[in-house]
Amino acid sequence: MREEALRPRIILATRNQHKAVEIKKIIGDLVTVQQLNDLLNIDIPECGRTLLENSLAKAEFVYRLRGEPALADDSGLFVEALDGEPGIFSARYGKDDEGRIARLLKNLADKKNRNAAFRAVFVYCFGHGKYKAFEGECVGQISNVPKGEHGFGYDPVFIPKGYKKTFAELGPATKNRISHRARALRKFRKYLEQQM
Ligand code: ITT
Numbered sequence: 001m002r003e004e005a006l007r008p009r010i011i012l013a014t015r016n017q018h019k020a021v022e023i024k025k026i027i028g029d030l031v032t033v034q035q036l037n038d039l040l041n042i043d044i045p046e047c048g049r050t051l052l053e054n055s056l057a058k059a060e061f062v063y064r065l066r067g068e069p070a071l072a073d074d075s076g077l078f079v080e081a082l083d084g085e086p087g088i089f090s091a092r093y094g095k096d097d098e099g100r101i102a103r104l105l106k107n108l109a110d111k112k113n114r115n116a117a118f119r120a121v122f123v124y125c126f127g128h129g130k131y132k133a134f135e136g137e138c139v140g141q142i143s144n145v146p147k148g149e150h151g152f153g154y155d156p157v158f159i160p161k162g163y164k165k166t167f168a169e170l171g172p173a174t175k176n177r178i179s180h181r182a183r184a185l186r187k188f189r190k191y192l193e194q195q196m
Contacts, residue, residue, distance in 0.1 A: 007032045008196075010124075013062040013072040015043065018152035023073065025176055026185045030192055033071075036062055051076060051088060051121040052133055059125035071188075075120035075180060077154045079104070079142060081111040090154070101146055101157055114141045118158065118180040122188055132191060136184030151175060 009032045014020055024033050036042065044061050048054040051074040058072035076090035086093040086104065094100035108114065117139045125131040139161050146156035148168025155167035160178055167175050176182050 008192075009034055009068065011036055011039070011062050011066050011068050011070045013044065013058040013070050016073075016152075019073055019075075019181070022172070022176060022179070022181050023071075023185065025172070026182055027189055027192075030189060036066075036070075039066070046074070046088075048074075048088070051119060051135075052123070054088065055121045055123040055133070056125075056131060059123040059131060063125040063127075069124065069126045072123050072125075073120055073181065073184075074123075075118065077104075077158065078117050078119055079108065080115040081113040082107055097153055101154060104142065104154065104157065105144070105146075108142055114143075116140060116142050116158065118154075120180040120184045122184045124188060124191075132188075134184045134187040134191070136180040136182065136187070138178060138180040138183065 007030065012020055012023060012033050012035045014035070015037055020035050027033065044058050046054045046057070048057055055072045055074035058074065059070045062070035062072070074088070076087050078084045078087050085107070086100070090100070094103050117137050120136045122134045123131050124134070141159045143157045143159050143166055148156050148166045150171045151168045155175070158167050159165065160167065163170060167179070
């Protein structure tokens with residue numbers, strides 16, 4: 001744990017409060033994470049074709065806006081039997097979490113193959129044209145019905161490999177150890193520690 005005054009400040013380029021909580025839990029002891037939306041209310045458009053393109057666009061946008069190191073997370077759920085859908089459109093697959101899950105389960109109704117993966121790409125932008133990307137993946141299965149109260153998004157229908165419960169049933173301690181976000185952030189931590 002670094003003393004607060006010695007911790008570098010990073011602006012987090014996300015409007016998703018749930019992501020911010022998970023990110024702070026995993027790297028909050030190393031850096032001071034300031035959420036962009038606590039500074040100003042802005043919705044950054046996402047028009048990339050990959051998680052990396054979207055994440056880079058968000059991080060660069062915030063770096064240009066603030067002139068301070070910025071970190072973005074673009075993530076999604078990639079389902080094998082749906083040719084990778086919802087993928088980069090995970091946030092836009094329905095009007096709320098309930099709607100997105102209902103659409104996913106409906107599209108999978110006649111499918112035996114329930115394999116899926118959560119993927120996250122973090123981009124850390126620390127200068128004009130200067131950035132580093134960190135990827136994380138968590139493989140698993142889509143359940144038949146939503147279960148559990150924790151987490152957000154597709155957590156109630158995602159059963160990580162090696163477990164019998166969904167992320168939403170397992171809760172934050174387990175999720176923050178094995179998730180796509182945790183895996184990517186461990187790489188980012190290592191990178192930061194080397195820079196300090
Ligand atoms: P920002 O762009 O502001 O960061 P967002 O929610 O729009 O927030 P994305 O464009 O990266 O973020 O979309 C990611 C979507 O993928 C998210 O809204 C969820 O629906 C889903 N998702 C990503 N990580 C997840 C997780 O850990 N658990 C459940 N669902 C997740």
